[in-house]
Each structure stands twice: as C-alpha cells, then as structure tokens.
Amino acid sequence: MFADISDRYDAGNDILSFGTHRLWKQRMVRMARAPKGGSVLDLATGTGDIALLFSNSVGGSGHVLGVDFCASMIDHARARVNNQRPNLAFEVGDAMNLRFNDDSYDVTTISFGIRNVDDPVRALSEMHRVTRPGGRVVVMEFGQPRGVFGSLYRFYSSKILPFIGGLVLRNRSAYDYLNRTAAAFPCRDEFTALMHAAGFRHARWTSLFGGIAFIYVGDVE
Ligand SMILES: C[S@@+](CC[C@H](N)C(=O)[O-])C[C@H]1O[C@@H](n2cnc3c(N)ncnc32)[C@H](O)[C@@H]1O
Numbered sequence: 004m005f006a007d008i009s010d011r012y013d014a015g016n017d018i019l020s021f022g023t024h025r026l027w028k029q030r031m032v033r034m035a036r037a038p039k040g041g042s043v044l045d046l047a048t049g050t051g052d053i054a055l056l057f058s059n060s061v062g063g064s065g066h067v068l069g070v071d072f073c074a075s076m077i078d079h080a081r082a083r084v085n086n087q088r089p090n091l092a093f094e095v096g097d098a099m100n101l102r103f104n105d106d107s108y109d110v111t112t113i114s115f116g117i118r119n120v121d122d123p124v125r126a127l128s129e130m131h132r133v134t135r136p137g138g139r140v141v142v143m144e145f146g147q148p149r150g151v152f153g154s155l156y157r158f159y160s161s162k163i164l165p166f167i168g169g170l171v172l173r174n175r176s177a178y179d180y181l182n183r184t185a186a187a188f189p190c191r192d193e194f195t196a197l198m199h200a201a202g203f204r205h206a207r208w209t210s211l212f213g214g215i216a217f218i219y220v221g222d223v224e
Contacts, residue, residue: 004176004177004180005049005071005073005075005076005119006073006074006075006076007174007177008172008174008177009049009050009073009075009076009078009079010075010079011172011173011174012049012050012076012079013050013052013079014171014172015168015171015172015178018167018171018172019164019167019168019178023212024052025052027143027211027216027218028052028053028056028114028143029056030211030218031053031112031114031141031143031218032053032056032057032060034141034209034218034220035057035110035112035139035141035220036110036139037057037060037061037065037109037110038061038065038109039060039061039062039064039065040061040062040064040065041061041065041109041110042061042065042066042067042068042107042108042109042110043057043061043065043066043067043068043108043109043110043111043112044067044068044070044101044103044107044108044110044111044112044130044133044134045057045067045068045069045070045111045112045113045114046070046071046098046101046111046112046113046116046126046130047070047071047072047098047113047114047115047116047117047119047120048069048070048071048076048077048080048093048116049071049073049076049080049114049115049116050076050079050080050083051069051079051080051083051084051091051093052114053069053112053114054067054068054069054080054091054093055083055084055088055091057110057112058088058090058091061090062090063089063090064090065090066090066091066092067090067091067092068091068092068093068094069091069092069093069094070093070094070095070096070098070101071093071095071096072095072096072097072098073095074095077093077094077095080093081093098113098116098117098120098126098129098130099120099121099122099125099126099129100129101129101132101133103133104133105132105133106133106134106135106136107133107134107135108133108134108135108138109134109135109138109139110134110138110139110140110141111130111133111134111138111139111140111141112140112141112142112143113126113130113141113142113143114142114143114144115143115144115145115216116144117142117144118144118145118184118185118188119184123197124197124200124201125201127140127142127197127198127200127201127202127203127221128201128202130201131201131202131203131221131223132202134223135223136223136224137223137224138223139220139221139222139223140198140203140220140221140223141218141219141220141221142194142198142218142219142221143211143216143217143218143219144188144190144194144216144217144219145181145184145185145188145190145215145216145217146185146188146190146191146194146210146214146215146216146217147185147186147190147214148212148213148214148215149213149214152213152214153213153214156213156215157186160181160182160185160186161182161186164178164181164182165178165179165182168181190208190214190217191208191210191214191217192208194208194217194219195207195208195219198219198221203221203222203223204222204224205221205222205224206219206220206221206222207219207220208220
C-alpha cells in the first residue's frame, strides 16, 4: 500500500491536513531536543520530512538516518535530498528489528508510523534499546479527539478524507485504511502504557489540534 502511494504521499499530506502536518512535524522536532552535533534515527521515515528537519537542527557535525521498510518511500526521500546533505542518509529497514547497537543514538523518532507496524511494543522496545541513556524517544501519531469537535472530525475523516483521497490522489483504500486505523489506535495514557511496557519509566503526551494527533516523549535512562 505504501509503495502504491509513495509518489503522491507528500501532496496527500498537504491537501488532506491543509498543511498542518508541517507545523506538527516542526513541533515534534523541537520537542526531541536533539543536540547540535547529535545523532538522530527516524523510523518509518517515509519521504523523509522529519529526517530533513533534523538534518537542519543537528547541523553539519551531526548525523541523521531515516529508515523505512518500503523501498520506494526511501527512493523518494533520497531523490529529495539528491546527495546535497552530507549529514543525512536513508536506508531500508524494519522498525521492529533494527540492525544498530544498543545506545547508538541521541534521539529516535517515529512520525505517523507506529500505528502501522505489526507490533508497536516491539518497535518501541527497539527504539528504547538503540537510544543512549539521557536521550529521548519521540512518537507522533493520530488519536481520537473527544466531544463535539470529535464528532466533526470523525465525519471529516470517515467521509471527506477517503473521498478526496480517492478523487485527487487516486487511492481511496489507503485513506480508508488511515481512517480505520487512526480511529482504533491507542492514544493518551493508553499509548504511554505501551511505552511503559516497552521499557520507558517516564513517558508523557501532548495533544495536537484537540486530539487529532499526539506527540509522545519517552526519556531513556
Ligand atoms: C504514514 S507514513 C509516515 C511517513 C513519515 N514518517 C511522515 O510522518 O510523513 C508511514 C510509513 O511507515 C512505514 N512503515 C510501516 N511499517 C514499518 C516498519 N515495520 N518498519 C519501517 N517502516 C514501516 C511505511 O512504509 C510508511 O512509509
């Protein structure tokens, strides 16, 4: 499914979120507090939005690696960068089975990816393992807004989003999948409970736009 939508993925994000995903991604990167000269691993990197932002924030002496299990997403990420950023690389890999040694990275992130992996606790455990003590793991993922706003959002995401996805982006089923999985994925304290199960002693969340999405931060000790 991700290979099918990879060439229209960026346009889809901009159209369906009205550009908001860019602001959320900037916020996520700020919350990760990657040090200048630091190392960052971005999992389920897709076309590399988060990795590109980190490549600016860690500077030339830092290094950022974006990993995704979908080769055509990685092709798009590489084409965007076009060998112009020596501190940024991309490779194909599975978030649930990382090839890196323990304590390899200052910061490990996953943006709108944890909902898609087969075993989120396993991916979170891997993120915890490869992040050094004193580092941070940051996750951004959809959730379920509550109240009247929640009802409006559910209408948008179940009816309008797949309709536009089908019309403009020629892939209704991918946006049906997005709506279905986002509506059911654990959020708020239910998600931090998964982080605790993966080994984090301290994990907290911030909601974005009334709970459409959340940023979770876990400290590695
Ligand atoms: C919705 S996209 C998110 C892309 C990007 N992080 C963003 O925020 O725009 C989800 C990505 O997760 C990747 N993915 C799903 N399961 C994965 C896994 N087990 N390991 C690595 N990547 C995975 C998909 O290939 C896809 O590129």
